[in-house]
Amino acid sequence: MADTSLSPVRVRFAPSPTGRMHLGSARTALYNYLLARRTGGQFILRIEDTDRKRFVPGAEEELIDGMHWLGIQWDEGPDVGGPYGPYRQSERKEIYLEYAHRLVEMGHAYPCFCSRERLNRLRQEQQRQKRPPRYDGLCRRLDPDEAARRVAAGEPHVIRFKTPKEGTTTVHDLLRGEIVVRNETLDDYILVKSDGWALYHLAAMVDDHLMKITHVIRGSEWLPTFPLHALIIRAFGWEEPTWVHLSVFLKPSGKGKMSKRDAAQAIKDGRSIFVTDLRDLGYIPEGVLNWVVLMGWGVAEDDVLTLDEMVERFDVRHLSPSPAAINFSKLDHFNGKHIRRLSVDELATRVKPFFERAGYVVDDDVLRKITPLIQERIVTLEDAVDMAGFFFRDEVTPSPEELVPKGLDAAQALDIARRSYNVLASLPEITAEAAEPPMRALVEEMGLKARQVFGVLRVAVTGQRVSPPLFESMEVVGREKVLERVRNAMAMLEKMAS
């Protein structure tokens, strides 16, 4: 196969604003974006909102927020415009109608006057007989002139595609090769509803043609109607785009695709499949992108990638057609990797809102100092709050039990605290460099383990058993507060020891 990957493509991401933006959408958008960038083509955002009944307020905003946050930029779209607009299907109703009529004139479509009641009855009967539910073609057999008269008279109707009844239709998917279906298995799908709005099957094909889309990368839920789409395009005599049908995401267990309930369960577990949730949870776009891009695309080695590196290495032909189970622990891994790749300043500015959201007043100077301390020990930005929130508190409240290291008693802990206090108080300034050597000497002198002595201090100064490195932490906290906190700990230990 010739390497067509470098000729510029025009691709689109065409979500319908009917719900929240989830991983599947993010990945579809990303793959489209990568192909566009890879080939120097254009990436178009098109909103498919022809079904006003399913309109969800705020869905489009969330989608755009999510895309912006991920850093997936589009060249043409409802907000930025472009030469092939409008990019919102609700603004293109007349266009679809015109093309639908053209299909009717060409004999590839016909008006259907059947009521929903009749259709429901038909379907029920077919299901009862365990036959595939399909339109029986009653109106297809109508005389075209009579049908036109009834339409002109204002009789309610839909427009159906006149699917060939014999032979087969062969379509080609880049990842799956040829797909051949018998035409008898296809239905006379509705193209335009009785309210005059086009359905996806017509609207998307018309838009893709008008917007000069060369490659359609979409979810595999479109596979069953893929032949229909090709038939529609062929009926118009248009050139078909290259089709790429992606796999679906399965729930973490690998058993079945993500359902609403699974999505809710993930949120309970502190995870989510929704991109704005991931953002609020403290995941960073680099991590999410890296995670998502690898679910359905394999890189042999060096799989920690930036968006630019993805563009460099992306090849549509190597996408995987098989379903992929969502694996959240891998998200943690990539997020941590990318957090560690951030510059200290960058990480500081990203982590700041999380401290503020937790109610802390953030001193930028302190923030700048603690960032390198937490960088390699947080998986999400939110983790920083638990790990380093104490830096922004005036007081720290260790639990008495935690003040006593395993294997020692309160009296011994008190002894450690007192002697540590003397060492630290003797220093004019508590820096990591100045404090560590004498403290190590104390450990030696007392014949204890470093972990025991430092453990008491850690809990006293940070209020936590787990913290950033002790001496660096004390340096940031500052001499006065360190001494004060050790004194407090001593008081607590005195009570316990007596």
Next chain:
RNA sequence: GCCCCCAUCGUCUAGCGGCCCAGGACGUGGCCCUCUCAAGGCCAAAACAGGGGUUCGAAUCCCCUUGGGGGCACCA
């Protein structure tokens, strides 16, 4: 029920007829480093669903079985 798609370690995947008694990553276990927690380094266990073909040779091509997934709306 009918139609369509998919099938390599638990998971995501590399592999596109010989380089593979199958490579990487996550996770898991062990070791090292170590003031906690991490990070990092090293090591280990772990897969070609089954059966037929084609071929000198198959994880790679074909068929069947099994398993999984998707779809069957005046939703997208």
